[in-house]
Amino acid sequence: MNFLELAKARYSVRSFKKDDIEESKLNDILEAGRVAPSACNKQPQKIFVVKSEEARAKLASVCRFTFDAPVVLVVCYDKERSWQNDLMPGYNSGETDAAIVCTHMMLEAWEQGISSCWVGWFNADEIAKALSLPENFCVCSLLPIGYATDDAAPTKLHTRIREFDDTIAFM
Numbered sequence: 655m656n657f658l659e660l661a662k663a664r665y666s667v668r669s670f671k672k673d674d675i676e677e678s679k680l681n682d683i684l685e686a687g688r689v690a691p692s693a694c695n696k697q698p699q700k701i702f703v704v705k706s707e708e709a710r711a712k713l714a715s716v717c718r719f720t721f722d723a724p725v726v727l728v729v730c731y732d733k734e735r736s737w738q739n740d741l742m743p744g745y746n747s748g749e750t751d752a753a754i755v756c757t758h759m760m761l762e763a764w765e766q767g768i769s770s771c772w773v774g775w776f777n778a779d780e781i782a783k784a785l786s787l788p789e790n791f792c793v794c795s796l797l798p799i800g801y802a803t804d805d806a807a808p809t810k811l812h813t814r815i816r817e818f819d820d821t822i823a824f825m
């Protein structure tokens with residue numbers, strides 16, 4: 655499968671088997687995030703790999719979109735490392751950098767036969783508190799990952815893609 659085929663084939667999976675993810679696959683997924691580009695190469699990301707029963711339960715108590723996945727990647731950036739754009743005071747590229755990392759991991763996971771769902775509906779402070787994260791980390795996204803159950807299928811939203819000319823303008 656080439657890259658465009660993979661990007662089109664991937665869809666959000668919201669039900670996972672209990673099976674563990676092989677360590678080598680998990681490492682490749684994390685490695686794909688590690689090499690993501692970032693503003694000024696600051697690499698402000700920090701990924702908390704939530705695997706233990708205890709940590710997964712804490713996370714599930716503050717976010718109902720963990721889907722009982724065997725692993726949830728909590729994608730954060732470090733406020734003290736992220737790039738500040740002095741042409742736009744107050745702008746901080748941490749969220750953008752973390753989103754690129756999360757995208758790399760999501761697509762590498764699919765390449766490995768591991769499904770995921772990007773989750774953004776949570777209260778970041780509640781997650782930080784539940785997992786006792788250090789104060790300088792901002793939680794940007796959750797990525798529950800694992801093997802999809804046999805009945806997993808794309809939702810209608812997956813195929814609701816805006817037309818080429820609607821989202822792209824040549825100038």
Ligand SMILES: Cc1cc2nc3c(=O)[nH]c(=O)nc-3n(C[C@H](O)[C@H](O)[C@H](O)COP(=O)(O)O)c2cc1C
Binds near residue numbers: 665667668775809812
């Ligand atoms: C920034 C972002 C936040 C999202 N938050 C959630 C979420 O909280 N819960 C959920 O079930 N799906 C969430 N999704 C998944 C989207 O609903 C999904 O990607 C979109 O409907 C397209 O479907 P597809 O991923 O199957 O192609 C999120 C996706 C993105 C990119």
